[in-house]
Amino acid sequence: MSLPLPGTADDRAVGVLLGAACGDALGVPYEFGPPLPADRVPEMVGGGLGPYAPGEYSDDTQMAVCVAESLRDHDDPLAPEALAATARAFLRWRAEGATDIGNQTARVLGGAEHAWRSDDVARVMTEGAAELYASGVRSAGNGSLMRTGPLALAYLDDPWGLAAAARRYSDLTHGDPLAGEACVLWCEGVRHAVVDGDLAGVRAGLNLLPEDRRDAWSGWLGEAEERPPHAFGDNGFVVRALQAAWSAITHEPDGFTGALRAAVRAGNDTDTVAAIAGALLGARWGAGEIPGEYVSAVHGWPGYRAEGLAGLALAVTRRHG
Template identity: 55%
Template sequence: MHLTPTQLDRATGVLLGTAVGDALGVPYEFETRVLPDDEPPQMLGGGLGDFAPGEWSDDTSMAMAIALVAATGADLTTDDALDAIAENFLRWFDGNPPDVGNQTRAVLGATRHRLDAGERGAGRVMREESDHYATAHPRSAGNGALMRTAPVALAHLDDRDHLADAARLVASLTHADPLAGDSCVLWCEAIRVAVLDGRIDIRAGLDLLPVERTDRWAQWLDEAAGQEPKTFTPNGFTVTALQAAAAAIVQTPSDETLPSVHLQNALHTAIRIGNDTDTVAAIAGGLLGARWGADGVPSPWRRIVHGWPRHERPSDARDLVALATHTVCDGHSDSSARSTIDDVRSSGTDSTHK
């Protein structure tokens, strides 16, 4: 898909925004560290996984597992793509990562057991285990699919209906509950609109949901727009997590001339809601990055953010931008895309808003 330079910057902000929100929220997850009222969140590391400063957690790692497939130009609704995503989830899980959600751990663990016993088709097996989990646990609409959904939006910017199908299928690999799929559809469509049109519209995807749940979601989104953000805690439930992220974004004043200020302040609000802080901030960060672009992410955050997968070095902001660029350029990058990556490598002049 051909994007203007401004749209491309917004697209490259999606994964970057997810990662910086995640890394900012890590120290404060479930109040592992109390955040004083007069102190902005910082990438201090620690948290439930004893992460390094600036290191992202499972939210972005699982998003990266999807992004690595999306960056090949794959159609994420196909069995081959879903198999590849499932295999990447398992590759990450096999490394014994810290702070894995209980539902995700159960589904991935059961999938690994079956594949090790000789079964084939990682995507099929994982979806079956996801269905089994949902059947055994009626309240299984956790936020673990929504937290990683941002890269799905980049894979199908040109077709909102196909994007909705992809969002639901990728969510179902670990979260079969329909509400988990709904939340991913809504957030992916909001990201698509932000990238292409440069506006925030959390209601844009309501018509993509099953008609029997549209009114209920409309009410939930109205609550997110009008109620105090701190209302939306605890937020392990996918609906409350989406409401928390949406409230932090739409209720934070924005200024077109100061994009990084809105991005920073909205992420600060997301984290101050409390509870699952890294996940809520990662969700919010994906949409904020889609609206304000990679240029809206402060360079101190870009320099320090890093995490899985690790090869010769940990993945960092350059890798996030490169993956997003390859995804929206159908698996390859042109000269404008390469210049965007170079901009992230060389940026270092702005500072975080205090």
């Protein structure tokens, strides 16, 4: 298939998954490195922790694909069978395709492996994540935020339904409410960008949070709008990851490429910050604004290239439109 016409809602919907994958692959070579100088142009040269081939995306997009395939195959993302399918997909990915996996996610998936074939696998996974958080284990990593973008494509006309789904899908592996709140904000940003073609949705998403959580997140967004992406160096933490991505986007407001490169230049968890940024940038600017060299190179587990990712994104929107 060819990509949709630039400037259309379909173009922006495809941009969600394709933008995340391109950000992921662009950030892979620089993962856990220092911030890059302002004049350094990141390239899809591969390497990184994999090592990865040039243009190959990592766990960020691999897990987003698991979510998107479940959304493609089920009418109600919050139905038990849809959540179970997603949980099983995560476990299959861990066993067959994970080129990298975060510590928090690895612990939760390992604890749920025995329930692979059970109808209760999503419940077991969620309870395991909640127990880790309750035990004092740090559980606000960026591993649920990085994969959350495709959910927006199933709720383009339903921000409150999207907020509920964002929390529920985050809870599969991350018991800390901070992780779910970050997913709510970013998903609403993505949804709004696909529908309206602007970036107002992230701040509008504050109204989807519990009232007593809005001021904290408004302050964190304000910090990101004032400071450069590399100021949020501890970006394995979900709040800092979101801030780094939002900083890159708000400081480079005029297109896809400059902001995506700024996200990579932030340093540390570069593939994840750039995948998070790429989902929103793709939703805002559309797949047609992604550089052709990125589109032609991007690929990864379980065998997707750009056209396959585009088809998957459109299949989600068609199912839930």
